[in-house]
Amino acid sequence: MSGEWYSGWRHVFKLDPEREISDADLDAICMSGTDAIIVGGSTGVTFDNTVDLMSRIRRYEVACALEVSTLEGAVPGFDGYFVPLVLNTNRSEWINGKQTEGLVEYGTFVPWEETAAQGYIILNAEATAAKITGAHTELSEQEVVAHVQMADRLMRLPIVYLEYSGKFGSMEYVRQARKSIQQATLFYGGGIDSAEKARDAAQYAHTVVVGNIVYSDLTAALATVAAVQETVVDSVSLAPD
Template sequence: MTVSRWLHSVAEGLASGVAQAGVLDANPVPRSWRHVTKLDPEPAKRLPLCYPAYLAHTDAVSVGGSTGVTPTTTEDTFRLLEFASPPAIHEPSAPTHVTDRTLSESAFLAVPEVLNGTSEALVGTLGEGIAALREDLIAARLDRHLPGWLSGRLTPHVAPLLSAHVLNRALFEAYIIQNPESAAAREAGVTAADVLSPTEARHRALAADAHLESEVVYVEYSGTYGGEAATEVIEAVAPELNWARLWYGGGLRTCEQVRAVRDAGADAVVVGDVFHEIAEAETDLYRRLEGAFDGEPTLDRIETWLDDAVAVADTAAAQYLSTTPVDAPVHRARTLLATSLLIRRTLDPVLAADASPARAARNLDAAIDDESLSRSFLSALAEGTQENGSGLPVTHLPVR
């Protein structure tokens, strides 16, 4: 083959590959995901009372955290998400956080790979997770469903195959952690010396995309907005990704910040801290509301009170919603904050054992007209306020 024919053949192959890439996108992470909400199962980080209504404006929910997280708190978070519409991703920080329930109720199991951390963060943690999946979770499942004599013989051979199947369905998130003061950095061994320049980030992202085949490259500032430094990294990384989605997370509170990150090339933004802060604001507002009315407040009266007592645009509710595609985020925040206060007021008699959960659920259903807050959700919420109730795990909600 002459050089000219060889060059022509290569050019045709490249053109064909580019054309196919434009049509066929095999990455299981939907390209349409533009906004992801991060939920931390840590007991201290609660969800807003009206969380299904807030989450109706996000594309997906990612469940994961590092401080005080247990299998129980993780499963409780997934129980809450039964009443929310977006698909859920489970991003465990320890192998024991993966359970039968989390596997069955999550759209994806996400495996973090820290590109600028220690080798333990990239390889050791993954190896530990695979071992736990194979030797604990899957082995226990086989023991439950097979006779003892058969389980002992089959488990050593079947468990590796089943664990490989689970991993084949998993997402791999290649993290570039840029805030060395964050909990994520401490977990991964990322120090100030490990913060990457745009060029270094580009090189790591190329490896993640072309060799590791990570479904997501995640530029993470963890609680702090990265500003110009973050957008420079995103601009360096975005053009190099053929397979992976590019996500940014860290300190997002305004539509302007979200626009800057997306304009730089991020496929999706991840918002977490400000979402949990809504629950704290609800508790504070409820304390301020007590004694503000004679008689029973209505939704309209509470909204009017909010207008007089609070700068709604400055609340965590409005800030979170401003990062989503929702129209009129301040107006929506005002309605949802008022709804949460009305729910809390209606549940107070149940907490005091002066009313039944069924009665509270009927009152809520009659007072609240929001399609994202279903009757089943309101009933489960009322039941959950009772000790040993069968409803929602209210330890994660600002009720008590």
């Protein structure tokens, strides 16, 4: 992995500004030992609800980053910023359109040293993000690898993000993605609702993102922290076939 500000993150919780979380549950999340919290969502993200969630997280020492999905939700004061680019869509506004619109408006204020692009490959057709962006989710293993190589080797994006949002994805796809990467950090998110699934993803992904389970089973969510951080990337599985 590179030496970027997020490169040491193994486990991350992702919290949606639009969804309610109690003070007690947020305290448990922030004190869990996770490496960081990412704030972001596909719908309903506003300046006010983003500021509110950030201010509550800021009571703790845990690193906190914003995934900038809307101009309305672009809030200063985070430790870092992620700008998603959806790679498996034909709609150019999700690759560079909305991003350049944002730079026209706020480019002079961007903290570039703490900002990183995420090359999203969305692989769950039922995910809200897939529907909004028109992502082509039915990809073969070879097509996933091609998207990873495009992001990692041609575009030189710092992060490749395999996103299943709402279901647990193919770990073989994650393994092949990891084998294909030369310089990027590999994020995986989707369907992590147990320590076992967290360990499976952590074998291949540099960073495992846990989101939805926070809101339905906090105990299971908290169990993923140690499961990920105690798992070492399997170097044997990454050897050429």
